[in-house]
Amino acid sequence: AQSVTQLDSQVPVFEEAPVELRCNYSSSVSVYLFWYVQYPNQGLQLLLKYLSGSTLVKGINGFEAEFNKSQTSFHLRKPSVHISDTAEYFCAVIPNTGFQKLVFGTGTRLLVSP
Amino acid sequence: DGGITQSPKYLFRKEGQNVTLSCEQNLNHDAMYWYRQDPGQGLRLIYYSQIVNDFQKGDIAEGYSVSREKKESFPLTVTSAQKNPTAFYLCASSMTGGWQETQYFGPGTRLLVL
Numbered sequence: 001a002q003s004v005t006q007l008d009s010q011v012p013v014f015e016e017a018p019v020e021l022r023c024n025y026s027s028s029v030s031v032y033l034f035w036y037v038q039y040p041n042q043g044l045q046l047l048l049k050y051l052s053g054s055t056l057v058k059g060i061n062g063f064e065a066e067f068n069k070s071q072t073s074f075h076l077r078k079p080s081v082h083i084s085d086t087a088e089y090f091c092a093v094i095p096n097t098g099f100q101k102l103v104f105g106t107g108t109r110l111l112v113s114p
Numbered sequence: 115d116g117g118i119t120q121s122p123k124y125l126f127r128k129e130g131q132n133v134t135l136s137c138e139q140n141l142n143h144d145a146m147y148w149y150r151q152d153p154g155q156g157l158r159l160i161y162y163s164q165i166v167n168d169f170q171k172g173d174i175a176e177g178y179s180v181s182r183e184k185k186e187s188f189p190l191t192v193t194s195a196q197k198n199p200t201a202f203y204l205c206a207s208s209m210t211g212g213w214q215e216t217q218y219f220g221p222g223t224r225l226l227v228l
Contacts, residue, residue: 009154032214043118043204043219044157051214090156094213101172102213104156 002027002093004105012111015083021076021108023065023091033074034092034102035065044090050074051096061085086112117141118220120205125225127192127199135190135223137205143218145211146188150174151202151222160203163188164211192225200227 003026013019025031032051036044048059055067065076074091091105118139127133139146145164149157159172163182177196182188188207192199203223208215 004156034216036219041222041224043120043206043221044217045219046216049214049216092156096214101159101162102217104158106154106156 002031002095002103004091004093004103006091006105006108008108009106010109010111012113013081015112015114016080018079019077019081019085019110021089021091021110023074023076023105025072025074025091025093027072027093027095029095029097031093032096033065033067034094035059035063035074035076036090036092036104037061038088038090038107040087047076047089081110081112083112083114085110118205118207118218120203120220120223122223123221125223126228127225128228130194132191132193133225135192135203135205135225137188137190137220138186139188139205139207139218139220140186141207141218142185143207143209144185145208145215146182147206147208147217148172148178148180148188148190149204149206151204157204160190162211199225201225 005024034049035047038044050067058064088107094102121136147162148160161180163169179191205220206217208217
C-alpha cells in the first residue's frame with residue numbers, strides 16, 4: 001500500500017519570501033506524484049506532476065518540485081510567494097503499475113502575510 | 115467554458131433522510147470520481163466510474179450510492195446509513211481513468227446535518 005506524509009499542517013511565511021512544502025511518500029513500487037492546490041471553499045487544481053524523466057518539475061504559478069527517489073520525497077518550492085498563494089496544498093501519489101487509486105496527504109495550509 | 119459543476123453549494127440533511135449531490139461535466143471525460151474531504155484529512159475516494167453504466171467502490175463507500183447513466187453525470191446519494199455525513203464532497207473527472215492522468219475537480223458541495 002502507498003502512503004503520503006505532509007508533516008507540516010500549516011506554514012506561515014511573509015510575502016516575497018521563499019517557501020518549501022514537504023512531502024514524503026512510502027511505496028514498494030515506482031509511483032507517479034502530484035501536487036494540487038485548493039483555494040478556500042473551492043475544488044482542487046493541479047499544480048504539477050511527476051511521471052518520469054527530469055526530476056525537477058515546473059508547474060503553474062511559479063511553483064516547482066523535485067522528485068528524490070532515494071529520500072522518497074517530492075517537496076514543493078516557490079522562490080517568492082504572493083498573498084494570493086494562500087491556500088491548502090495536497091501531495092498525492094499513485095503506483096505506476098496496475099490499477100490503483102490516488103492517495104492524498106493530509107494537506108499543508110500555506111499562510112502568506114504582508 | 116468546459117468544466118465540472120456541482121450543485122448545490124450547500125446542502126442540509128435531516129436525520130434519516132437521503133440526499134443527492136449533483137455532478138455534471140462537459141469535458142467529454144470517460145472517468146468520474148467522488149471524494150470526501152474532512153478537516154485535517156486528505157481526500158478519500160468514495161466511488162469512481164470509468165465508463166457509463168459501470169462504477170466501483172472506493173475506500174469509504176458504505177452509506178453512499180451512485181449511478182452513471184450518462185457520460186456527463188455522476189450523482190452521489192448520501193443515504194441514511196451514513197452516520198457521519200457532514201463533510202465537503204468533491205467530484206472529479208479524468209479523460210479515460212488512467213491513474214497518471216490529471217483529475218479535474220468541481221467546486222464542491224458542503225453537506226451539513228440538521
